[in-house]
Amino acid sequence: MADLVEAIELTRYFEMGKNQRVHAVDKVTLSIGEKEIVGLVGESGSGKSTFGKTVVGLHAKTSGTVKYRGEVLPQKYQPADFQRFATKMQMIFQDPYSSLNPRMTVGEIIAEGIRLHPELSAADIKQRVAEWLQRVGLQANHMSRYPHEFSGGQRQRIGIARALILEPEFVVCDEPISALDVSVQAQVINLLGELKDKMGLTLLFIAHDLSMVRYVSDRMAVMYLGSLVEIGKSDEVYFDPKHPYTEVLIGSNPEPDPQLERSRPSTAIQGEIPSPVNVPAGCRFANRCPKVMDRCGIETPELIALKTIDRQVACHLYS
Amino acid sequence: MSETALAKDTAPVLLEVENLAVEFDTYGGIVKAVRGVDFKVDHGETLAIVGESGCGKSVTVQAMMGLIPMPPGRITSGSARLRGSEVLGRNRLNSKEIRGAEIGMIFQDPMTSLNPTMTIGDQIAEPLQVHKGYSYRQAFNEAIRLLGISKIPEAARRAKQYPFEFSGGMLQRAMIAMAISCKPSILIADEPTTALDVTIQAQILDLMQDLQKETGMAIILITHDLGVVARMADEVAVMYAGKIVEHGSVDDVFYRSAHPYTLGLKKAMPTNDPSLQHKLLPIEGSPPDLFAPPPGCGYCARCPYAMQLCNVRHPDDFFLKETHFSRCWLHHADSPNKPQELYFRDKE
Incomplete structure (x- = not known):
């Protein structure tokens, strides 16, 4: 599989004044193959949303590069860049309540991107919007309604239509289902899967629901405090985690199976994710790691490929 | 163990809720949020x-705690008895003896449920002063002890901090400390x-x-996450459209799921069974409009097994065994359809 999107040592810091900066994303290297779904998991504050937004250009890059089909994308997007890349890369946002402008009709929201294409007439645009409303399971006459008239699941469908009407190749889905009920989550996931197959989309699927990420994605990348700790095939990472953090994360994920839950010991670990302002030296997970060693506090482990299986892990246990 | 079992037989159940129904007046009409809920829970x-x-699970417990604003809310029927004495519909003063003292509550969003202008310690001390008549000093020291029990490091220093200085997980611990401060039974x-x-x-x-192991308190856990249920629960009540199904x-x-909604x-x-690669099967459609709840089963519009009867008559309680019931007409002896994937009484 040729790589469609490549992030190379991508870094995004936020300045906080007084020489303080938030290390939101720190030298993350991740490539996404064509028509692949890569799941990005991690706790809140691990920088997974910032990574997604930086990849599509919603945040300027502090350093590092993003390549799209081998072409290096601008460090900071100008309006013309957005217009150029919007047809290739799109984003679906987490909160279907705050990501739709309440003062625009659904038709206006969905058509906003496509209206920038001067070759389309108003009637064409309207027809395309109507088509897309139906494709995402809504009705064409919903066009004139406002977002508040829709439920959370329906709004997420509107967000999907807005992102996909430009027929992009690459879509970042930033926690697209975490605000939805279980029964509706499945509807949205199946819709995304169906559209992915039809349009040949490549997805970066950001979520914290591990079971869902395993279900959805081909490969899984685990992020902790701004850097990647493990990358591998979703099923393999889920059932055979190598990094101690991945192990903890998967062990903490309660499964809908009472007998299993009773039989397995609690894997809760102490402590919380440290502040990304004062990033600890050495391995970032060292202060919470159950398998911590002396060198973890001094040397930062690099993401290395394991010899025996197809997996990349950043942990001294394997170096 | 046998002693407590004996005591259970004689003493009234800790909390027993019967036929609880709650409505809200809105501009759009009356929302029947909870339409007859029964459950009980013991030590x-x-x-x-x-x-x-929107299924009414939060409203159910808020009604018990006297947290429903009335108006626009209204408890139209039902009772909730704590050790045999009624707690619903008491006036404000009496509800204070229950709320916080007998029943502690923690909420979903710890960031907005705590007072941002009071220190964490003062907030935990408050119920102790109100319910137990502690002095401020006594109550504050107790608050520090409770923060320690809730595993907050450096409790004495943390007690003097404000909610914005805590992370979400720490705030939830502080909320638990507050909820258990007066040693509630629930x-x-x-x-x-x-x-x-x-x-x-x-x-x-x-x-x-x-905490439950130490104090023997009962926990009523409201959640939509089946994983959390599997880890925590002894008993499960599945609610849909204001009723337990x-x-x-x-x-x-x-x-042994016996209701199509549970199965859905x-x-x-x-x-997460690696040998099982099933496709996610969403429940199509959305829950019914509770302004005008359907006369029959609330789930029938989305149910793959719905029969004509389901549209018109609300199903009876069908007991699969003494402690397990399903409100679904498929369990009626005359039901023509007994789907394989559902559990039936005679199936073993």
């Missing part, structure tokens, strides 16, 4: 109330971990279980 037990947003947890990460969720769930022990509800929820979730 040391954990009851999970599961359902989608802890109601309304989506306690929904806003938290899985690693922090595991810590909070462990803390709740440890299935109730039983956690094993009965998970392994299970099939909509990814399973």
